[in-house]
Amino acid sequence: MNTRRLLLSALVAVSLAGCGGPRAFTRGTYEDPNTIEMLGDRFNENDLQLIAKKMAESLASSPRFVQAAPQGQPLPIVLVGKLRNSTSEHIDMRSLADKIQTALAQTGRFALVDQAARQDIAEEYEYQQSGYVNPNAAKAPGQQASVDFLMTGDLASIIQEVGRDKLVYYKMTAKLNDVRTGTIAWTDEKQIRKKFEKQGVSW
Incomplete structure (x- = not known):
């Protein structure tokens, strides 16, 4: 009797270990980054792409910028500045800013200044003035382009949960100053606006 109980206990332990033990993702395939898939109820790369596309297209088609700059005239210079995260989630706002900056550049209507690169450029000025670079070719402060417009923005969210349903609403507001x-x-x-339905997890 004891032997049978021991065997049964061992089989149960092995079965539980197989269900609850560590798992690893061992194979994968490349996917189209523009394909919309929602694997969870958090802010994802699809949301980021939708926001960047909307802002770039809206700005490029606005009355003030819908006409391309005349030949020989400088493009309006835009700096994508601080984008605030007013949601309860941890969201990489730097990635969102970079996405918007890239989308604006692809319109061909704007010249862009990279805020993150300014410190690196300042350090490069110091190096070029250190004597290691040909003085006749060295770049110095005072010649950078002046920004015409500064883009700021705020990302907010509202989450509603009722029974098995969950509604997630995001609103990104951008301003060009x-x-x-x-x-x-x-x-x-x-x-x-995204809707999710809670489902049970089966083994």
Whole structure:
């Protein structure tokens, strides 16, 4: 009797170990990054892409910028500045800013200044003035382009849960501020609403 109990206990232990033991992802395939898939109820790369596309297209088609700069005229210079995260999630706002900056550059309507690169450029000035670089070719401070417009923004969210249903709402509001006058030259928002249904997990 004891032997049978021991065997049964061993079989149960092995079975539980097989179900609850560590698992690893051992194989995978490349996927189209533009394919929309929702594997969870958190902010994801699809949301990021939708926001960046909407902001770039809206700004490029706005009355002030819909006409391309005449031949020989400089493009308006835009700096994508601070984007605030007002949600309860940890969201990489730097990635969102980079995505918007890339989308704006691809319109061909704007010249972009990279905020993150400014410190690196300042350090490069110091190196080029250190004597290691040909003085006739060295670059010095004082010649950088002046930013015409500063883009700021805020990402907010509202989450509702009722029974098995969960609604997640995001709203990204972006503003383009005229650096000379301090007025808002453009503003728009992108809304994203997603619905999820809670399901049980089976083994």
